[in-house]
Amino acid sequence: MQIIAKRLVDSILIMPNTEHVFGTDAAAAPLAIVAQLTFGDIATIYLTELGAIAIQFLDSGELASIEQFDAVGPGAFAIPDHVTERRDEILVLQGRRLLFANFIAGAVFGRICAIRHTALSGAVSASMNDILAFERRGDVIAVENTAYATAVLGPKLAAARQNAPRMQLISAGDLSDAARFTESLAARASAFAYANLQVCMAMNYQAAVLHHAQLAPASFAINFSVAEALINEVFFAYGAVTTVPRQAFAAHHHTMAPVSRKTLRERNLKTKIEDLEGGGLISSYLGQRLQTARLARNDLMHGAIPVAVTASGDLQTMVRDLWGLLLDAPFELNAGFVMRV
Structure with a gap:
């Protein structure tokens, strides 16, 4: 041999x-x-x-x-x-x-x-x-x-x-703009302290493909994982974690008091969403929708209770809005679907 x-x-x-x-x-x-x-x-x-x-x-x-x-x-x-x-x-x-x-x-x-x-x-x-x-x-x-x-x-x-x-x-x-935007993400990825930007964006893309195919539970589960990672990243990027300086790209005003890494890790997602809403980083409308999605995710993951394609579609826009807190340019991966009756 x-x-x-x-x-x-x-x-x-x-x-x-x-x-x-x-x-x-x-x-x-x-x-x-x-x-x-x-x-x-x-x-x-x-x-x-x-x-x-x-x-x-x-x-x-x-x-x-x-x-x-x-x-x-x-x-x-x-x-x-x-x-x-x-x-x-x-x-x-x-x-x-x-x-x-x-x-x-x-x-x-x-x-x-x-x-x-x-x-x-x-x-x-x-x-x-x-x-x-x-x-x-x-x-x-x-x-x-x-x-x-x-x-x-x-x-x-x-x-x-x-x-x-x-x-x-x-x-x-448009293609030149997209190329420059993509190239700039290398620096932004290295500045993220919690989320893996590449993985999150790839998953967001795959979730959109699944949504278009009307595989709503799979799309929803993947996109909610992205949403949760981005929510945690917002705390780090906006200086809401002690010893972690606020990033220059974190341009939105907020009133959140910094907490330790341990405290943030121990807080559940419900509280984190409330913190972002109370600190003015997300609107009450987005906060309420994220809480509804959180409950649906729990039902899906722990009880195998499926979500409708309307829910996976709505979650796409929530992820878009969370990206808006962390990127310098508009970005969205929202796919539609076709239905016959």
Whole structure:
């Protein structure tokens, strides 16, 4: 038996949306690069004409490629432990990369939706079956011409070539704004003291996709986890936790007295929402809706009592308003749904 080592590919391309294109030449040059951004030391991201997002992971970042091992030849059925352990490590790494890819999609489209004052439509949460390796060749992203690539890119490319009515063009100005916004999130993520901004935004995006599919309980559960994390982050960002200085981006006025980390940890969510409302950081209307959502979350998680799609839709707007306390620009991931009667 021989152990072959090779480096895991350091690039993935996803198609995060079935309805929006990023350029006017999507049919003829679908993978031409129309915008580029760098997210900290993690990745360089390319936005293409057809709306595909290509992510090149940097060697300096936490998602850099590692060696993968394959056992070949006689005796390959008795695979050494270090080979199987590395396979598990690669699975974990690819899962983290996929979460990052969905975060980037959520950031870009969440900003575009806020600019355009429209609901999120055509969104897809990419899975490990939906990614392609790529190379950058000049101003074009190149992928291998395989049946797999056709399955990932073909349906949208066909729709673009047929000029399907549902295809919508994101203007160059809006796309540039979204790219700058996404790039700026690297600094904001490092300033968060409690919530993981990338994970929260990716989950918020996935919850919107689930809401559109009318999987209301799943959407609601995920978005409420995001809401709870953001509520805790607000306390830290706004100087309402002793020894933690107020962040410069925490621009809204409030009257909350700082409490210790221990006290905040011991307070239940009901009290935290009341504190934010009493301190003037959220309106009484938002506070009441969050309390209603909290009770519904308890019923869902502890009694398997489902929520309606109207509840998951309302929670999307609550999460949007909580993001508004922590970001410098409007951002929203609110999806609709279709119903026939």
